[in-house]
Structure formats: C-alpha cells, structure tokens
Amino acid sequence: MLRLLQIEFIKLWNNRASKILIISYFTLLLCMALLAAIKFDIGPVKFHIADQGVFNFPYIWHLNTWIAGGLKLFFAIVIVSMMANEYSNKTIKQNLIDGLSKKEFIASKFLTVFTFSLISTLFVFLVSLVLGLIYSDYTEISIILSGLEYLVAYFFKLLGFFSFCLFLGILVKRSAFALGFLIVWFAIENLALRFLVWWLAGSEASATFMKYLPLESMSNLIKEPVSRFKAVQSVVAQMGEEFNKDYNVHFHEILIVLCWTAIFIYLSYALLKRRDL
Structure with a gap:
C-alpha cells in the first residue's frame, strides 16, 4: 500500500504543473485565515469580520469546511x-509492463485521492482550530x-x-x-434533470x-452557513420572514456519497480492465 502511494507521490511531485496546483490549493486553504483581517472603517461605519462571530466555535467548523x-x-x-499524464506519457503502460496489475493501478490512484482528502481535512481542522482559539468567544472544550x-x-x-x-x-x-465533461454534467444535473423531474x-x-445525484449529494453534505449569521437572520426577521433550514450533517447523506464513491472507483477499474492499453 505504501509502495503504491509512494509511486503516485513521486509522479505528482516530479510534474511541475501538479506541484504548483497542489501548493496553490493548500495556500488558498491557509488564506481562510486572512478573513480575520478584513476590516472596513469608513467614517461612522466600522466593520471587522472577526467581531461578527464567524470564528466562534462551533460555527467555525461549518463556515470553514x-x-x-x-x-x-x-x-x-x-x-x-x-x-491524462498517465496516457500521454505512457507511464500507465510501463507500470503494467513492470508488473503492476490494473487493480493495483486503480488502488494507487484511490489511495492518492484518499490521502489528499485526509490531509486537506486535517489542514482545515488545524486552521479552523487556531482561528477559533484566537477569535472565538467560546473556548470550552465541549x-x-x-x-x-x-x-x-x-x-x-x-x-x-x-x-x-x-x-x-480515465x-x-x-x-x-x-474538466469540460465535469461542467457539462453539472449543467445536466442542475438544469436538465432538475427541470425534467x-x-x-x-x-x-x-x-x-x-x-x-452525485454532485448534488456531495453538495448537500455541507449546507451554506451564511444564513446562520445573526445579522442575516435579523434582516430576514425584520422582513417578516424566517429561516427554517436544517444545517445538520445526516448519516444517510454521507451514505449516498459513499455509494457514489464506490460506483466511481468500480467503474474506473471496469473501464481500465476492458480498455486495450
């Protein structure tokens, strides 16, 4: 398992474009901390985002994720x-010639996906924890x-x-x-299928x-947190309306995404298995 993961990390790190994108991705995650520095001071209007309670525990977990x-x-x-690089550089064919099975090849890709998902989650956890400990009004362990x-x-x-x-x-x-197919699928889900049903x-x-549906189910795992702002709810209340939204994370929503994950990995393997490389 570690051998497969090591192979993938060597490939990614030796690719200049991938290296830049990975560093940019984690740099942007770190930039969430810059939200605390946003401050407006125009005459009588003073606004500091850190004073609005957005970094309070436990709300910060919702906002930052x-x-x-x-x-x-x-x-x-x-x-x-x-x-794409596996096909264009023919490294996939070379890996298979060198003794790597197609099942191991897909396993190495999934391990890479799993590892970066885990690292990203830990990174967001640490950034959110530090921001919360600095700015939150509530720091009790519970x-x-x-x-x-x-x-x-x-x-x-x-x-x-x-x-x-x-x-x-694949x-x-x-x-x-x-990437174009990803955009097309997003449009199919959110326009064509939604309207048809x-x-x-x-x-x-x-x-x-x-x-x-795949993209919608992933999006539903974390609902938008902006309407949880007290300022937003206050404005809505003054308009005679009220929010009745469920912001909780539900197990059945995670289960749907897990099913799609399993389907995509299986289809990746089935496609690679049938394809003549």
Missing part, C-alpha cells in the same frame, strides 16, 4: 491531469468539540468528488475534456430526486 469545499476544483485539475461532524462531511465530500474526477480522467483521457412530477419530487 463550506468555504474550503469551494476550492476543491483546484485539486480536481490535479486529479484529471494525473490521469463547545470546541461540537460541530466536528462538518469535518467528517468535508472529508467524504472531497473523497466522493475526487473519485468522480478520477473516473472522468474515461476521457485528456484533462481539458475531462419538476415538469413531470412537481417541485417536491424534484428536490427529493436531486438528493441522490
């Missing part, structure tokens, strides 16, 4: 490029430890999404087309159906 989730596209480029389920959801969100990107990289072979069965059936 949601923001970090939006940066996953950077590593998606790494994943599809990783597969409060700090509550809300950690968002980190679990973040890990499975990355694992599912990167597994999808791995499948696209399916299409070229990184640009694989809504037209045939109504909005309620459409919302239920969408929960089981």
